[in-house]
Amino acid sequence: MSARPLPVPDETSAPFWEAAARHVLTVARCSVCAAFTAPPDQVCPHCHSTEPAFVFTPVSGRGSVRSWTVVRQSFLPGFAADVPFVLVDVELVEQAELRLIGRLLDGPDVAVRVGDPVTAAFEDVAPGVAVPAFRLAVAP
Secondary structure (H helix, E strand, O other): OOOOOOOOOOOOOHHHHHHHHOOOOEEEEOOOOOOEEOOOOOOOOOOOOOOOOOEEEEOOOEEEEEEEEEEOOOOOOOOHHHOOEEEEEEEEOOOOOOEEEEEEOOOOOOOOOOOOEEEEEEEEEEOOEEEEEEEEOOOO
């Protein structure tokens, strides 16, 4: 049985993964227009700056489910023991259209609907390595 693949940070993503290891959700923020972008690219998709100097900034981790799917088949080595699991597409409260995709840790049989509130959680997948995920939240 293969081990679950681990993230391989590069120069751009290292601050994101370092924060995740501390269970802090961060998103890249453009230093020119202050808009969030996930994932960051060479050009800011909001102000089109070619020198956005993105800074990973902590966010609340609160959001709502835009879409979801149940993964029932493992196509990558290391995930066979995890199926089935739910993947959610979440829009974070910090900015319209700011979306992250992650595992819903409430289990594959949980009732989930578009619009359900969620909050960030983390899966510790190896010593010093955590992957952002989500849990259903109680509506305020």
